Amino acid sequence: MADYSAPVPVPGKNMGKADARIEGREKVTGATVYASDAPVANPTFAYLITASVGRGKIRKFDLAEAKALPGVVAIFTHENVPKRADAEFFSDGGWVNTSFDPMESAEVRFAGQIIGVVIAETYEIARDAAHRVVVDYAPAEPSASLLSHGTETVDAAKVAKGWKDKEAGNFDKAWAAAAVKLEAGYATPTQHHNPIELFTTTVAWHGDELTIYEPSQFVWGLKNGVAKQLGIDPEKVMVVNPFVGGAFGSKGIMTQRTGIIAAIAREIRRPVKLVPTRTQGFYVSTYRAETRHAIKLGADKSGRLTALSHDGWELTSRSDDYKVGGTEATTQMYAIPNVTSKVHIVRADRQTPGFMRSPPEVPYMFALECAIDEMAEKCGIDPVEFRRINDTMKSPVSGEKFTSRHLVECFDAASTAFGWSKRNPKVGSMRDGDWLVGYGCAATCYPANTMAATARVRLSPDGSARVQIAAHDVGTGATTVMGQIVAEAFDIPLSKVTVEMGDTRLPPGPVAGGSQTTASGGSAVKAACDKVIARFGNRLPSGPALEAAFKKMNTGVVEEYAEWAPPKSTGGVAKLYTGRMSGAEGEEKPLLAYAYGAEFVEVHIHSRTKEIRVPRITGAFAGGRIMNPRTARSQLMGGLIWGISSALHEATEIDEKRARYVNDNIAEYLIPVNADIRSVEVILVPEVDDQIPMGAKGLGELGNVGTNAAVANAVYHATGQRIRELPITIDKLIV
Amino acid sequence: MIDGNETGFSRRTFLASGTVATAAVPLAAQAKGRTMDQAAAVRAETGVPITLRINGGNHRVTVDPRTTLLDTLRERLGLTGAKKGCDQGQCGACTVHVDGRATLSCLTLAVAAQGRDITTIEGLAAADGTLHPMQAAFVDNDAFQCGYCTPGQIMSAIAIVHDGHANDANTIREAMSGNLCRCAAYPNIVAAIEQAAVQMKRG
Numbered sequence: 001m002a003d004y005s006a007p008v009p010v011p012g013k014n015m016g017k018a019d020a021r022i023e024g025r026e027k028v029t030g031a032t033v034y035a036s037d038a039p040v041a042n043p044t045f046a047y048l049i050t051a052s053v054g055r056g057k058i059r060k061f062d063l064a065e066a067k068a069l070p071g072v073v074a075i076f077t078h079e080n081v082p083k084r085a086d087a088e089f090f091s092d093g094g095w096v097n098t099s100f101d102p103m104e105s106a107e108v109r110f111a112g113q114i115i116g117v118v119i120a121e122t123y124e125i126a127r128d129a130a131h132r133v134v135v136d137y138a139p140a141e142p143s144a145s146l147l148s149h150g151t152e153t154v155d156a157a158k159v160a161k162g163w164k165d166k167e168a169g170n171f172d173k174a175w176a177a178a179a180v181k182l183e184a185g186y187a188t189p190t191q192h193h194n195p196i197e198l199f200t201t202t203v204a205w206h207g208d209e210l211t212i213y214e215p216s217q218f219v220w221g222l223k224n225g226v227a228k229q230l231g232i233d234p235e236k237v238m239v240v241n242p243f244v245g246g247a248f249g250s251k252g253i254m255t256q257r258t259g260i261i262a263a264i265a266r267e268i269r270r271p272v273k274l275v276p277t278r279t280q281g282f283y284v285s286t287y288r289a290e291t292r293h294a295i296k297l298g299a300d301k302s303g304r305l306t307a308l309s310h311d312g313w314e315l316t317s318r319s320d321d322y323k324v325g326g327t328e329a330t331t332q333m334y335a336i337p338n339v340t341s342k343v344h345i346v347r348a349d350r351q352t353p354g355f356m357r358s359p360p361e362v363p364y365m366f367a368l369e370c371a372i373d374e375m376a377e378k379c380g381i382d383p384v385e386f387r388r389i390n391d392t393m394k395s396p397v398s399g400e401k402f403t404s405r406h407l408v409e410c411f412d413a414a415s416t417a418f419g420w421s422k423r424n425p426k427v428g429s430m431r432d433g434d435w436l437v438g439y440g441c442a443a444t445c446y447p448a449n450t451m452a453a454t455a456r457v458r459l460s461p462d463g464s465a466r467v468q469i470a471a472h473d474v475g476t477g478a479t480t481v482m483g484q485i486v487a488e489a490f491d492i493p494l495s496k497v498t499v500e501m502g503d504t505r506l507p508p509g510p511v512a513g514g515s516q517t518t519a520s521g522g523s524a525v526k527a528a529c530d531k532v533i534a535r536f537g538n539r540l541p542s543g544p545a546l547e548a549a550f551k552k553m554n555t556g557v558v559e560e561y562a563e564w565a566p567p568k569s570t571g572g573v574a575k576l577y578t579g580r581m582s583g584a585e586g587e588e589k590p591l592l593a594y595a596y597g598a599e600f601v602e603v604h605i606h607s608r609t610k611e612i613r614v615p616r617i618t619g620a621f622a623g624g625r626i627m628n629p630r631t632a633r634s635q636l637m638g639g640l641i642w643g644i645s646s647a648l649h650e651a652t653e654i655d656e657k658r659a660r661y662v663n664d665n666i667a668e669y670l671i672p673v674n675a676d677i678r679s680v681e682v683i684l685v686p687e688v689d690d691q692i693p694m695g696a697k698g699l700g701e702l703g704n705v706g707t708n709a710a711v712a713n714a715v716y717h718a719t720g721q722r723i724r725e726l727p728i729t730i731d732k733l734i735v
Numbered sequence: 736m737i738d739g740n741e742t743g744f745s746r747r748t749f750l751a752s753g754t755v756a757t758a759a760v761p762l763a764a765q766a767k768g769r770t771m772d773q774a775a776a777v778r779a780e781t782g783v784p785i786t787l788r789i790n791g792g793n794h795r796v797t798v799d800p801r802t803t804l805l806d807t808l809r810e811r812l813g814l815t816g817a818k819k820g821c822d823q824g825q826c827g828a829c830t831v832h833v834d835g836r837a838t839l840s841c842l843t844l845a846v847a848a849q850g851r852d853i854t855t856i857e858g859l860a861a862a863d864g865t866l867h868p869m870q871a872a873f874v875d876n877d878a879f880q881c882g883y884c885t886p887g888q889i890m891s892a893i894a895i896v897h898d899g900h901a902n903d904a905n906t907i908r909e910a911m912s913g914n915l916c917r918c919a920a921y922p923n924i925v926a927a928i929e930q931a932a933v934q935m936k937r938g
Contacts, residue, residue: 020874023882028856071777122774123806196828243881247881680922
């Protein structure tokens with residue numbers, strides 16, 4: 001048996017090589033050029049002025065003292081910032097993560113809104129000047145959060161493009177007839193991504209051409225969106241960002257800051273470097289909004305689920321109807337024939353939320369997987385067995401078959417490795433000295449998404465190759481995986497492959513979101529490799545024979561460009577070149593493909609202080625073909641730790657009166673430190689799926705979906721307390 | 736990667752020092768197509784000339800007294816390996832060695848680092864490119880994902896080995912808890928330090 005917890009696992013069935021990251025040497029020597037590392041000549045430095053009220057109007061700015069500082073180049077407010085065109089909310093077919101231009105007028109719609117920009121010769125002067133700006137507001141009372149007075153609730157089905165609430169069978173009838181019933185409510189808090197790299201922007205104009213250095217999960221989106229805002233040809237905009245210092249969704253859809261900074265740089269005719277503070281980052285980009293859930297589950301006497309009702313309430317801004325809609329996952333998770341569901345959107349005075357690692361699944365699956373655990377207990381059935389009884393190979397909503405599903409196999413592998421059989425099912429029965437011990441488990445799932453992608457591949461006579469694709473490496477190992485696909489196609493060592501990514505001079509790749517880079521970008525790379533091989537009559541020679549073949553063809557290199565789009569889709573590549581999210585118009589009918597997993601957690605809770613520790617966690621995952629077991633394990637391990645973090649640590653606290661984030665820094669916004677994490681075991685369950693592109697389902701967001709519920713279920717096992725609101729903190733256990 | 740800022744700056748500082756007045760009207764100067772480094776002019780007026788000893792070499796630079804060691808390394812000397820993650824001593828991404836001790840360069844003023852021996856991530860590998868055992872161990876154990884916190888992690892990791900806090904996994908976890916990794920490579924970071932600690936003791 002493989003050693004699951006070894007940092008470098010042994011490749012198993014349907015897996016590629018466990019190659020080390022191509023860029024490893026660069027990253028450990030400090031040579032990797034992240035966006036704010038890129039040098040520009042004679043830069044100015046920008047410092048943001050942000051709104052200190054949650055709603056209202058700016059009566060006036062007093063800039064006199066700030067302007068008097070030597071070295072201040074200019075100060076921009078809504079009164080003098082260059083106008084930009086509306087690049088529209090991304091899910092309405094545009095590019096930006098909010099349609100609201102924060103510097104368009106004197107209106108303040110949310111706390112932390114960018115209301116001014118100081119430009120100075122040095123960072124220190126810009127910061128000093130920004131703090132000398134006096135803003136006179138006419139404040140109004142904001143509605144801060146989901147339960148605040150003055151919010152507005154609307155049905156997602158009425159306002160969110162393409163959204164339909166999932167229904168199946170006859171819920172009312174099945175609920176009335178159910179022998180065992182559960183009704184429960186769950187809640188998840190606001191969370192912020194907090195990548196360690198800040199939301200920096202460096203821009204430089206060369207004549208009418210603009211170069212942007214900014215961390216981005218979608219450089220072609222940023223290129224086209226900024227071009228739209230500035231009214232220039234996208235051909236004139238270049239985005240350079242070979243590596244991203246963490247993103248987790250926060251750098252996927254462009255923010256309003258880039259257009260503002262680029263327009264200012266054009267006006268002052270100098271390059272501008274912006275490094276917002278950690279605190280400003282809480283408002284400049286997006287966040288995972290708080291949600292609430294009402295669940296009803298019904299089962300017959302044998303423990304077969306017969307009815308599910310799932311209502312979700314999600315917070316959004318006044319400006320944009322952002323929704324995550326996780327009922328897509330929860331209504332198709334088990335063999336439940338009678339389903340009703342509804343997603344409600346609640347508009348409040350906050351900035352527009354956005355994607356954060358597994359955006360729909362994290363909150364919605366927390367609710368479902370806790371409810372499943374509660375239901376298993378009510379039915380007197382072991383939670384693993386309960387999931388086996390209610391497993392399904394097809395969607396109960398559409399009747400369509402999943403391309404593959406190995407959820408039960410994941411539960412078997414993880415429960416064996418974890419030692420689930422040692423669990424005494426009686427609540428509060430297991431102890432270790434002063435510590436209560438609890439075992440809990442939950443299922444995890446994530447859809448196998450795809451979008452259009454293009455790539456260019458070059459082969460040289462010496463058997464070296466180069467692949468170019470404007471896909472993105474946010475730490476996933478995508479650079480290495482793209483290289484491996486080429487190495488495998490040409491049967492050459494990985495060391496002979498050069499990979500170029502994250503740059504709009506390259507053919508557009510998919511957004512690094514939705515865990516789709518391997519399947520989508522990889523398919524384009526593979527298609528380009530196949531076209532290269534076709535030039536050699538579909539049999540690629542090696543060594544001296546390859547050199548001879550090039551001579552015979554009378555050419556120096558063979559280079560091919562390829563486009564790839566998901567099966568049954570239309571217009572994806574054209575849309576990709578415009579930098580908009582493919583599939584936004586709902587033309588595609590994607591395959592019903594999900595990756596699944598099972599997560600088992602042991603918690604220790606001190607009997608007196610209620611301190612909570614997680615000494616170990618085991619996850620088993622079936623995600624189709626594993627391109628690189630080393631980077632795959634790291635992604636899933638990071639996901640599991642994200643899950644522990646979400647369950648026990650993370651919450652952005654909101655000041656109800658002022659609609660501001662209270663703990664808006666990385667010391668008070670809690671994430672695990674090294675000492676919080678003990679044993680993390682990742683099991684890669686072999687799975688072959690020939691129907692999906694590359695046979696790979698994507699792993700980046702699979703790991704952290706089920707963990708919240710697994711921890712909550714373990715806490716219940718240890719204490720007998722069902723904590724239905726995240727995060728699970730000491731105060732909630734002391735009653 | 737290094738754009739010759741240091742030498743270029745010194746030259747420009749000298750030239751600019753006689754034309755301080757242009758700093759007050761930088762837009763006008765720019766509009767006339769002048770390319771002089773206006774920042775240099777401002778610094779010449781308000782800055783403090785200092786010498787920093789970094790990775791064995793001396794660097795002369797004129798800084799605003801409020802400038803941190805981190806911003807001096809990154810914005811003035813082209814040494815961008817140390818990273819800004821919070822600028823207030825919370826994340827550890829800016830960790831460098833000052834006289835052999837792990838130090839948060841975002842909480843250290845550049846003027847206070849004069850006369851000290853500063854080592855950054857760029858100064859770890861041997862001249863022939865051979866990686867420090869800690870750097871090699873981070874690659875071997877996949878102890879990073881996005882890599883942004885990695886320079887700080889490695890600088891702290893070397894320091895805890897020297898300080899005798901890397902004797903077992905528990906002390907490593909505790910001693911490394913000042914360096915946040917949002918990708919959460921923590922178990923692999925512990926494995927890397929365990930590997931490198933043995934080699935460093937031998938070496």
